[in-house]
Amino acid sequence: MKVIFYLLSFFSAFTAFSQKEFPASWVGNWSGKLEIYTGTGKVQELPMELHIQPKDTLPITYTYEIVYGEDKVTGARPYELVVVDATKGLFMIDEKNSIKMEAYYLNGKLIQWFEVEGTLLFTTTELIGEELHWEIVSGSSTPVSTTGNQKFEAEEIPPVKTYPASAMQRAVLRRK
DSSP: OOHHHHEEEEEEHHHHHHHTTGGGGGGGEEEEEEEEETTEEEEEEEEEEEOOOOOOOOOEEEEEEEEESSSSTTTTTEEEEEEEEGGGGEEEOOSSOOOOEEEEEETTEEEEEEEETTTTEEEEEEETEEEEEEEEEEESSSSSEEEEEEETTEEEEEEEEEEEOOOEEEEEEEEO
């Protein structure tokens, strides 16, 4: 029992330390190529940048500006990353246009999961070595199938809905 307590204490301390490293360890201007895929393969490739810089504000806020394409003015998305509760891995992406979405830092990945006009989007960003790996998977919020929802060998099986994945965007970014 003592071993379990020590392991839990170590894990809690390690997690708190790791959570404090983010987003400070991600500060920089990152750039690379965004690749867009559908079921037929790669359909587009364009430059992408992600600028993460601390701001002198409370609550603690960082720029989280995404720049798509060659035109750095029309391609700029001047979002902000707001620290809500770093010890719990809770952050907010503020799109500066009335859209504010929760983001969760779990096991080294910043994760968002949201729906826009019938499309589900699941996005992850992860620092791997000296690279930021950024990915969005999208598809309809209308399930393509529902299975289960019956009794099987004396066990009540819940309904399971499957959603389509129609596109994936992926970028590997390096600090400039």
